[in-house]
Amino acid sequence: xxxxxxxxxxxxxxxxxxxxxxxxxxxxxxxxxxxxxxxxxxxxxxxxxxxxxxxxxxxxxxxxxxxxxxxxxxxxxxxxxxxxxxxxxxxxxxxxxxxxxxxxxxxxxxx
Amino acid sequence: xxxxxxxxxxxxxxxxxxxxxxxxxxxxxxxxxxxxxxxxxxxxxxxxxxxxxxxxxxxxxxxxxxxxxxxxxxxxxxxxxxxxxxxxxxxxxxxxxxxxxxxxxxxxxxxxxxxx
Numbered sequence: 001x002x003x004x005x006x007x008x009x010x011x012x013x014x015x016x017x018x019x020x021x022x023x024x025x026x027x028x029x030x031x032x033x034x035x036x037x038x039x040x041x042x043x044x045x046x047x048x049x050x051x052x053x054x055x056x057x058x059x060x061x062x063x064x065x066x067x068x069x070x071x072x073x074x075x076x077x078x079x080x081x082x083x084x085x086x087x088x089x090x091x092x093x094x095x096x097x098x099x100x101x102x103x104x105x106x107x108x109x110x111x
Numbered sequence: 112x113x114x115x116x117x118x119x120x121x122x123x124x125x126x127x128x129x130x131x132x133x134x135x136x137x138x139x140x141x142x143x144x145x146x147x148x149x150x151x152x153x154x155x156x157x158x159x160x161x162x163x164x165x166x167x168x169x170x171x172x173x174x175x176x177x178x179x180x181x182x183x184x185x186x187x188x189x190x191x192x193x194x195x196x197x198x199x200x201x202x203x204x205x206x207x208x209x210x211x212x213x214x215x216x217x218x219x220x221x222x223x224x225x226x227x
Contacts, residue, residue: 041202041223042220089154093216099216100157102154
């Protein structure tokens with residue numbers, strides 16, 4: 001059964017720092033991987049979607065990489081801002097199934 | 112595009128009553144919808160997969176008679192929590208899948224259910 005793990009569970013950084021969030025999954029036969037952002041009490045905002053054939057995706061200050069063979073993905077956030085404070089969720093999908101989520105990394109960026 | 116709405120956004124009910132949550136894909140047809148629940152400070156747990164016109168497939172441990180799912184059209188799925196109890200209090204999020212844009216799942220804003 002697919003399991004998704006995110007490390008660290010929580011992270012606090014000062015404004016302006018670059019940071020990396022890690023995601024690992026046990027079954028490398030994935031269809032795609034998505035990174036989401038969730039603010040407290042709110043729904044999910046999709047940040048980046050990486051297909052299994054892709055190595056990375058970029059959107060603004062965000063860059064997500066995927067190494068399917070090793071079961072790892074990273075989300076790189078450049079020049080962090082207080083508005084980036086949220087919980088970041090990694091999720092993977094295998095063919096014909098729903099997204100399976102990790103427990104998330106809660107990021108706090110102080111000004 | 113690819114907007115998913117949920118209604119209501121927040122509901123408070125008494126123990127023993129039933130609550131219906133609607134999930135709509137506003138600008139696309141969703142052949143498949145998913146229902147998740149999320150406890151405080153926990154991740155999203157898949158409850159069931161709903162295909163239009165057929166019975167939902169429930170994940171292990173999810174009571175199908177308690178969480179009734181209906182997917183009557185390509186744009187609407189409903190989740191009814193029957194005889195709700197305080198332990199059913201949670202954040203329920205629906206998601207809809209389209210065959211376009213890389214088969215991506217799009218998520219609704221969630222419904223906060225509180226059972227007194």
